[in-house]
Amino acid sequence: MFHHFHGSKHLPSQGSLSADDFSDMLDWLQNKYNLIGANEYLHKFETSNLADRDICLSFDDALLCQYDIALPILEKRRLDAFFFVYSSVFTGTPDNLEVFRYFRTNKFTDIEDFYSQFFELYEIKFQDRIGEHRTRCVNIGYLSAWPIYTENDRLFRFLRNEILGVERYEELMLHFMKIKVFSPAAIINDLWMSEVHLRQLSNLGHLVGLHSYTHPVQMSKLSHREQLLEYRKNLEHLTPIVGDIICMSHPCGDYNEDTIKILGDLGLKIGFRSNTAISTINSKFEIPREDHANIYKEMNS
Ligand SMILES: [Zn+2]
Structure with missing residues (x-):
């Protein structure tokens, strides 16, 4: 694949x-x-x-x-x-996910830079702490079928799929892209x-x-x-x-x-x-x- x-x-x-x-x-x-x-x-x-x-x-x-x-x-x-x-x-x-992928892999120093800014923005916007989600993600072996993922890859996907859901995730990402002055239409x-x-x-x-x-x-x-x-x-x-x-x-x-x-x-x-x-x-x-x-x-x- x-x-x-x-x-x-x-x-x-x-x-x-x-x-x-x-x-x-x-x-x-x-x-x-x-x-x-x-x-x-x-x-x-x-x-x-x-x-x-x-x-x-x-x-x-x-x-x-x-x-x-x-x-x-x-x-x-x-x-x-x-x-x-x-x-x-x-x-x-x-599919916004693909646009978001482009955004996160092209507009940051590296993927870890994206994750740290994303987690920070999440905590501010939703008044929620990342730490508990990180622990839970590890404990339940989230996405263990994909051995290629790092801990932050898993946490990011956990927040996106299990905590935020499609609408709130997209809302957060659109907000993030606006802050970074990034236009999806151009790509x-x-x-x-x-x-x-x-x-x-x-x-x-x-x-x-x-x-x-x-x-x-x-x-x-x-x-x-x-x-x-x-x-x-x-x-x-x-x-x-x-x-x-x-x-x-x-x-x-x-x-x-x-x-x-x-x-x-x-x-x-x-x-x-x-x-x-x-x-x-x-x-x-x-x-x-x-x-x-x-x-x-x-x-x-
Ligand atoms: Zn697909």
Whole structure:
């Protein structure tokens, strides 16, 4: 599972890969596993011929850096991949989380600088102490399925997902960006692909799939109806651009039984999780994925 790449106009961000990193990773994976294209993977999966060593590549969130940096390498190797796309960014309302990520990785000395200013702003705005949350976060082993995260990475995500919730988190971040004189509108075209890029991916034989309409952080907290709208609107947006869609991945790896049923009802054939916390394939919409950051770490250990 790949997200961010850097090179030319795309600045390095937390966990991003250069073109050389990506090439080295593909070599490393090819040595260790049987690296196959997305179409072949799907075919083997559907005919129950998938071997333990078979792996394929997937790219989430329609980031332009994937098109600019990773795609030329895929094409050179004649390797097709899955690209999972959420729609709201194409209608001018991108996922704020990605904008916030850009903000926090480009407007501060480093990520720790961002965290210390963020925690300080949180304490002031919400009149709440950080210390207790930090202890709780450690005690419950928050996000322990992602070994790449530091203590502050976990605390930040804990505050965002469990304490603040979407609306208050966004309110805090918008306030933070205002203080820092940062304009999201100026970066949208630099961060995401356009529909032309999506069509090109499809024409080249890559499999473009669903990733919800607005990229909710916690899909499982939405009602059946809200989840259905997320995936149906996503499907209605992408089908005219890339044709029939049969694959998907869960935004932030979050889903419940309603999600699984909806995906089946929409006629999808394969779906991916966003970690390897469950290493077996429990249903056709729960295939585990390894984050590229974990592979990078394993390669360099
Ligand atoms: Zn995503």
